[in-house]
Structure formats: structure tokens, C-alpha cells
Amino acid sequence: MTLTLKVLGSSSSGNCGLLIHQDKYYLIDAGFSSRRILQLLKTYRITLSNLSGVFITHEHQDHIVGLKILTKQPHLNFYANFATFSAIKKKHDIKGLWKIFKTGQFFDIDPSLSVKTFPVPHDAAEPVGFLFKTCNYNCAWATDLGHITQDIYQSIMEAQDIVFEANHDEVLVRNHPTRPSYIKERILGPLGHLSNKAAFDFIKNNRGPWKNICLAHLSKDCNSCEIVKQLFQPLANAYGFKLTIVDPTA
């Protein structure tokens, strides 16, 4: 297998993935300080000079906070759609070599790796998920999903390896003692985040070609690895996929 998708870290306060294709390395989002990203890469013996590019899903801070420093690296390519690029540019003084894609289209990174982007419903300029395709193995990244759409379904169903959102336990969100109600409405709304139950129902009802399912973007205070594991592990056992849960407190 020449394609691997890892999560370096993920929660509501920071997100960064690592795509390994042959001898090339790409980040998906840069939602930690650049210092932290380099620390996380070190565990894979990867340095900044080994990276080839960064794919950006959307402009929320938990996905781009490390971007400013990374864009100073002349050897990196930054992949985003124009709306996301513009939204980032509006708020941050960034440079870098940007490769602008149109959401929904395929583009090739090299002759053996192509990328399909798909729109996701979330309260950002033009948020996307990614489907990374090689001739025999596909990986998908889909987080920050207010709900599941046909576009998400189609892409996820093509991948053996998926990073998927299980953001919150709905009851914990509703009963949270200090969160203002407008934030609760946002999280639970159709442009917010995917609940454990919505993620579970989707996986249970659509038996895809999944070998690895990594659940990510867990809320720190309205979810936990234990809650997610209790819900999903029996399904993983029954369906025969490997379950990974990214600890939001790590």
C-alpha cells in the first residue's frame, strides 16, 4: 500500500492530518502552532523539509492557526478553493505558493495520486472534504460536517480508509452548564458538527469498503474517547473495520 492517512491531532481546538504517499508527505489542515506541528511530525521522523504540501479544508482557526509560518516555506504547495483562500487572506497576512482548486473537481498531485474535493455543510466560506485516490487504495477526510450529504456519502463510500467526525454527544451539548445557547445551536445545527449518533447511524446503515475508520474532531467537553468507543467498538467488531479514536485531550 502506498497511501496512508494519519491524524497528528484533532479536537475542537486543533486539527492536523498527515497523508503519506510513496515518499511524499502532505498535511491536511494546520490547526496547531507550527512548533506543535513539527513536534507531532517528529514522531514520524518527518521534518519541515520533507513536507510537500498542505491541503486546507476551511478557514476556521482550529484548521489554520499554524498556516502563517508554514506559508513562509517556499517549497510547500498550499491547496484550497478560492473562497477559503480569500477568507484566510482577508484575516491573515500570508504568502506561499497556492494551488487553487474548484470544489467538486478532481486534480492530480502526481501521476499516481489524484484528489477529489467535495463540499461539506459547515458554517465556513466553502468548506470541503478530500478523497485521495491511487489505483488501488483511497483515503477520505471528512470532518466539520453539519450533516451528511450525498456528496459526502459518495466520496466516503469510495474509500477504504476514512477520517470521519464524531464531534459530540448531543445530550452533553444540550445539558452543558456554561455554554451559551447560541453556541449549542450552532454545534447542533445543520452547518455545525456531526454528533456521535449521526456518525454511528451513517456507518451502521452504509456498509462501505472501510478497513480503517478513524473518528476525529471530538469535542473536549461534550465527548470523550470512552463514550465514542463504547458506541462504535461493537460495530467495528461486527463489521470488521479497525477503529481508531483520536483523543481530544492529547
Ligand SMILES: [Zn+2]
Ligand atoms: Zn470548522
Ligand SMILES: [Zn+2]
Ligand atoms: Zn473544526
